[in-house]
Amino acid sequence: MEAIKEKLIVSVSPHVRTEESVSRIMWTVNLALLPATVMAIYFFGIRALYVLSLSVMSAVFFEWAFEKFTKRPVTISDGSAFLTGLLLGMNLPSGVPFYLPVIGSFVAIVITKHLFGGLGYNIFNPALIGRAFLLLTWPRIMTTWLEPSGFTVDAKTTATPLMILKEEGIGRLLELFGDKANLYIHLFTGQRAGSLGETSVIAILIGGLFLLWRGYITWHIPLSFLGTSAVIAWVFGGKGVLFTGDPLIHLMSGGMMIGAFFMATDYVTSPMVRKAQIIFGIGCGFLTMLIRLKGGYPEGVMFAILIMNCFAPLLDRAFKTRVFGARKGQKK
Amino acid sequence: MALATFKGGTHPPEKKELSKDSPIEVLSEPEKVIIPLSQHTGAPCKPAVNVGDTVKKGQLIGTPEGFVSAAVHSSVSGKVTGIENVQLPTGRFSQAIVIENDKQNEWTNLKDNPDYMNLSPEELKNKIKEAGIVGLGGAAFPTHVKLSPPKEKPIDIVILNGAECEPYLTADYRLMIEKTSEVVEGLKILMKILGVKRGIIGIEANKPDAIEKMKEAVRGIEGIEVWALKVKYPQGAEKMLIKATTGREVPPRGLPMDVGVVVQNIGTAFAIFEAVRYGKPLIERVVTVTGEGIKNPKNLMVKIGTPVSHLIEFCGGFKNGIGKLVAGGPMMGFALSGLDVPVTKGTSGILVMSDSEVIHTEDFKPCIRCGRCVDACPMGLMPSMLSVLGEKGFYEEMKEYNLFDCFECGTCAFVCPSKRPIVQFIRLGKSLVKP
Incomplete structure (x- = not known):
């Protein structure tokens, strides 16, 4: 019996824990991005594969290097650096030179994530800061889009549907795609110019609904984000006349879908309290549409989410959960 | 339903x-x-x-x-x-x-009281006090104190806690199966002491045979109901049990008597019966x-x-x-x-x-703000914030997140994907600051 005493472990309850873990969550989200990854490669060919693997590999490398350099435990197996790299790649045009994904990953992993304290402590979504840095530094490269021409060697450059909508109006967009039904089909499947992983609505929906079904995300942020955007697009998106906009075009183009399901829902940079998440989503939708309709850029998802990231802790404070037994409005 | x-x-x-x-x-x-x-x-x-x-x-x-x-x-x-x-x-x-x-099992003088239901509430309570009975669910609060609410807190319901929501444990379950009528007698004594007309026995639905036996045993007894409760931890926590069966919410830092309820554990009811009947x-x-x-x-x-x-x-x-x-x-x-x-x-x-x-919690990871603990906390607290503040030593600030409303059920730490020792941080905070 004495020998046992040496071995007994004493710690605070609870003595059982869930099977869930950070790495399981991260790898599940990576898995949920698989359909979008496959579609990216299908539409943008070998270039997509090249850009995506480069950004994933450099993100993982920078995490490893930073942690080695600062003598911290190496956490590359938890899948979070992989996810950041994958999301960054998904948000790049297919024709970017090799140094863009590498520099973007550096900004995302080293500056946005680790210099703020590593996983859990970053204020901003790392992949989006990476992309924002690239967009502001190389604005031309970052807005040069190639046609979704699969594995053909010389893809032509073209404009994204949102650029056309902003510069030339809905008429030109319909002219290019034939009719509205055809436009919707192209947007839904993803056969259009745009960032690698953002174009295929159906692929993103499959991944997003999978995460919803498994409980890794909840409806609060995506629904309030998309709903707000849809309402604003409908009310203010028309030509001079209120209530004539086309919400579907707005929902299915740009980074709206991947933003609502995969970027705005990032645990670390979004609120935890459900009510706060709804406000967060509404803010994302509002800012996105403000930029799209009134701003200088055709697309606003990235900036909208980054701006709302700043408010996440504040929203959690403002919408603190109600303590059991406390009456409504009762503050202690 | x-x-x-x-x-x-x-x-x-x-x-x-x-x-x-x-x-x-x-x-x-x-x-x-x-x-x-x-x-x-x-x-x-x-x-x-x-x-x-x-x-x-x-x-x-x-x-x-x-x-x-x-x-x-x-x-x-x-x-x-x-x-x-x-x-x-x-x-x-x-x-x-x-x-x-000495293994002789020689008893002191015990007095059998077949007529115990004719004793006055005060006499009954005294027997419980003399028998040294405490809540057997774990907290071991002296039962006679629980049965002496102040005048301004009228009690109208007694709840017997048969939830036994802790995994593994089956002590209360066995008592409900094997000592069904004794447990019900215990409840009747409790109701008499408190002058209460309504008694509820709450049992988690994963014990259907116990629910059946209890229902059988209370058939024809006026005022006693048996409730099947959803199997969910911590269903057997006093406040959660009261909410589930009566819809009443005990106010923060309050006691069940604030909403007119006294909760007793199954084992306690059995001990009460034995004390009152046999003087044991x-x-x-x-x-x-x-x-x-x-x-x-x-x-x-x-x-x-x-x-x-x-x-x-x-x-x-x-x-x-x-x-x-x-x-x-x-x-x-x-x-x-x-x-x-x-x-x-x-x-x-x-x-x-x-x-x-054994889970080795010393390897815990940073909070990724997933919010699972916020959703799971039965008290409506934000354990993630408590754990982060506790980890960094901001003990006073933990009070802003209602530190002292936590009853340490461990639900937050159970669901935490980062395996954070949240309860430990909370206990540390509680021990270092005044409420």
């Missing part, structure tokens, strides 16, 4: 199957018992015997000090060999009376010995003060390489540091976890 429940909570693996079909066995006589003088919430008792004294079974050996305290009796007949400072299952230390068991003091209780690390899981009737080692031996000893020994259930129980710790009035189970089951 949807089963009654509360908001939040979680679903740890139930593991009741290990011991649920083992009828309550009387544990063999221990060589000696170590009976702590502080097994309850409140003031410790003063020793009522001296070293060398001969004591009988059921004899008073610890006199309560003050109102919030509970008398302590000898669970064996024999000779007092020492009054020592010993470690309790909770990790705290207390003076204890060590008695060498609380000297034994049902303990579930279970887990992947014990050879033969059992439900045992154990004399208070029996060393844990004796229970382990009786159940065939360890298997699978022992890692952790827990007094109580896995969610709120206390990890033991040794085997010579005695079973106390609040010990509902001994859980033996094998080496491979």
Whole structure:
């Protein structure tokens, strides 16, 4: 019996824990991005594969290097650096030179994530800061889009549907795609110019609904984000006349879908309290549409989410959960 | 109809199957018992015997000090060999009376009261007080105190807690199956003491046979209802149980009596019946010995003060390489540091976890703000914030997040994907700041 005493472990309850873990969550989200990854490669060919693997590999490398350099435990197996790299790649045009994904990953992993304290402590979504840095530094490269021409060697450059909508109006967009039904089909499947992983609505929906079904995300942020955007697009998106906009075009183009399901829902940079998440989503939708309709850029998802990231802790404070037994409005 | 429940909570693996079909066995006589003088919430008792004294079974050996305290009796007949400072299952230390068991089981004079229902509420309460009965669910709060609410807090419902939501434990379940009518009598006594017309027995739906038996036993008794509750941890927490069965919410830092309710555990009701009917003091209780690390899981009737080692031996000893020994259930129980710790009035189970089951929380990761704990907290707190503030030493700031409303059920830490020792941070905070 004495020998046992040496071995007994004493710690605070609870003595059982869930099977869930950070790495399981991260790898599940990576898995949920698989359909979008496959579609990216299908539409943008070998270039997509090249850009995506480069950004994933450099993100993982920078995490490893930073942690080695600062003598911290190496956490590359938890899948979070992989996810950041994958999301960054998904948000790049297919024709970017090799140094863009590498520099973007550096900004995302080293500056946005680790210099703020590593996983859990970053204020901003790392992949989006990476992309924002690239967009502001190389604005031309970052807005040069190639046609979704699969594995053909010389893809032509073209404009994204949102650029056309902003510069030339809905008429030109319909002219290019034939009719509205055809436009919707192209947007839904993803056969259009745009960032690698953002174009295929159906692929993103499959991944997003999978995460919803498994409980890794909840409806609060995506629904309030998309709903707000849809309402604003409908009310203010028309030509001079209120209530004539086309919400579907707005929902299915740009980074709206991947933003609502995969970027705005990032645990670390979004609120935890459900009510706060709804406000967060509404803010994302509002800012996105403000930029799209009134701003200088055709697309606003990235900036909208980054701006709302700043408010996440504040929203959690403002919408603190109600303590059991406390009456409504009762503050202690 | 949807089963009654509360908001939040979680679903740890139930593991009741290990011991649920083992009828309550009387544990063999221990060589000696170590009976702590502080097994309850409140003031410790003063020793009522001296070293060398001969004591009988059921004899008073610890006199309560003050109102919030509970008398302590000898669970064996024999000779007092020492009054020592010993470690309790909770990790705290207390003076204890060590008695060498002569195995004669010679009782003090007990008085049978077949007519107990004709006693006055005051007399009934006195019997409970004299028997040293405390809440047997774990917190061990003196029962007679719970039964003496101030005048301005009228009570209209008594709830018997048969939820037994802690995984593994089956002590209350076995009592409900084997001592059904005694438990119901206990409830009737409680209702009489409090002058209450309505009694509720709440049982988690994973014990359908217990629900059936209870329903059978209360048939025709006016005012007593049996409720099936959703299987969800912590359904058996007082506030959650009250919410599920009555819809009433105990206010923050309040007590059940603030909403007109008194909650008692199944085991307590059984002890109350025995005390009132036979005059028997609380000297034994049902303990579930279970887990992947014990050879033969059992439900045992154990004399208070029996060393844990004796229970382990009786159940065939360890298997699978022992890692952790827990007094109580896995969610709120206390990890033991040794085997010579005695079973106390609040010990509902001994859980033996094998080496491979032990979670090493020293490897915890940073909070990723996933919000699982916020959704799961039955008290509507934000455990993630409490754990981050506690980790960084912002103890005063933890109060802004309602630190003292936490009752440490462990749901947050259970669901945490980063395996953060949230309850530990919360306890640390509670011990370092004033409410």
